Amino acid sequence: MKFNKPILGLDIGGTNIKGGVLIGEVLLDIRSVPTPANESQEIVLETIAEFIATYQHHGIGAIGIGIPGLVDVENGIVLNLCNIPSFRKVSLKDFLEHKFNLPVTVNNDANCFILGEHRFGTAKKYKHLVGITLGTGLGAGIIVNNHLYNGVNSAAGEWCSVKYLDNTFEDYCSSKFFISEFGKKPKSLAKLAEAGDPMALDAFAQFGKHLGELVKNILYTLAPEAIVFGGSIRKAFPYFKDSMYKTLESFLYPSVKENLKIVISELDETGISGAVALVEEYIDLEA
Template sequence: MKKLVLAIDIGGTKIHIGHIHDGKILKEKIFPTNSKAAAVEILHKIRTQIESFQVDFDVIAIGVPGLVDEKKGIIYDLNNIPSWKEVHLKDFLESHFKVPVLVTNDANMFVLGEKCFGKARNYRNFVGISIGTGLGTGIFIDNKLYAGNYSAAGELGSLPYKDKTIEDYCSGKFFLQQYQLKGSEVYEMALKGDEKALRIFDEYGSHLGEAIKMVLFLLSPQAIFLGGSVSKSYKFFEKALKDSLASFPFSRVLKDLVIETSDISKVAMYGAAALVEARLDKASKFSNQTPDIQ
């Protein structure tokens, strides 16, 4: 019997809750993350929001943007929520709601959703890059999700780049730090043909292309899927990204590489359902190629 899943995607600016059954989102809500609040205050806010949802569920699946001890459900050192240095989220929610709680990195939720419901179904080796407030990377190797120790595999955004990190130049932070604009504002400007906005996206695409080169050198995946709010602007930075990739030395790898944006709305919600299938039910029916957790 398929389980009723309560999916929670915790981000630096918002928290998204979805009620999912049999691959369908039945109900959902989004509320802002008070990222500057004390850890316990945020925990109680999440619990209160779950209670106010007023739905039945068999399991809670959560994605967070940082390090996770997946067995114990402990979250460590979230950059976008500074007070979350060591949060025992699994114990906190299980003791109150009396259902199993699964916790993983939010980028893993993204690639699980893409694998089971999206364009990645037919790829055994691929990478998903989720670009929003920050930058997260999920990895599938030989048809298995590779999370690594503390779910920290694929922390591409933390790699040094120029004077800061990849995340500073390849996430929504780039627009704020370099131009004091939100990515959504630059997007709206670009839609109107604004030359400044188009130049900003060209610059952004060049940086993201450099980051993708690092992925190619390390993993050489068949495909890379872009998700998150910034990926909606892909048409404005696609050319600059590919121009940047043109200098990658292994032309055969580049020739076969597929780069696409995710076309699944709320992909992390579906990834939560896939996580439950993979972890608890073991035999997912969402895909002909059942993803395993490694």
């Protein structure tokens, strides 16, 4: 069943607050405003509310919100928000529901990513699915039996913090690896790799090896049907896929490995798409 009114999706980050409206099956009116990241909690809340108000002419029926931090999903309380120091233990759901008299649901942005992929992306046919965002940091979301698995405070799938080598997986499977080991951002290294630069090609080969170890960890834990890569680094997949698959050869259960599908996200605005998908996942559509 689909929600019969337009759904507003918000992707709240430390730099911008982005929004879009799902009308039928089409995401429309996508825009953003700067996030007042260093201001008080009250100013951040009012900025979010003012932005939402600009969408009211669409006849919004519900609001879904993704944030880069931990969330008490049941109560819609933001426990922390990355890059916005004042946003701690904020009852965002209650604040917005009282202000707009609309149902609101809030979740972690990596969870929104995988939910959006499962609802709108090329991974919609899989019922057991993990989404990995490869960008400035490392994020993950989990779909089990066609539904989002949050764990406590939306913290399921936090492989970013799992110890790996001398640090964590995030230090080896995100932009942090390229900057610390090669002194360059992955986007510039990808351009060099495209031109055949040996150093850049080696950087991605090493990255693929580390990512392969992360994938093995996920397979041992959840044995999903598919893993979806999102985030900006996914665009360099041709340069790290061989070393990643080579690393997967040492995985101990061939039947699990051979059935795994690696999918590269093709969705635009995955944060907003996932935020609107939250409404169908958590809000009673009959109400």
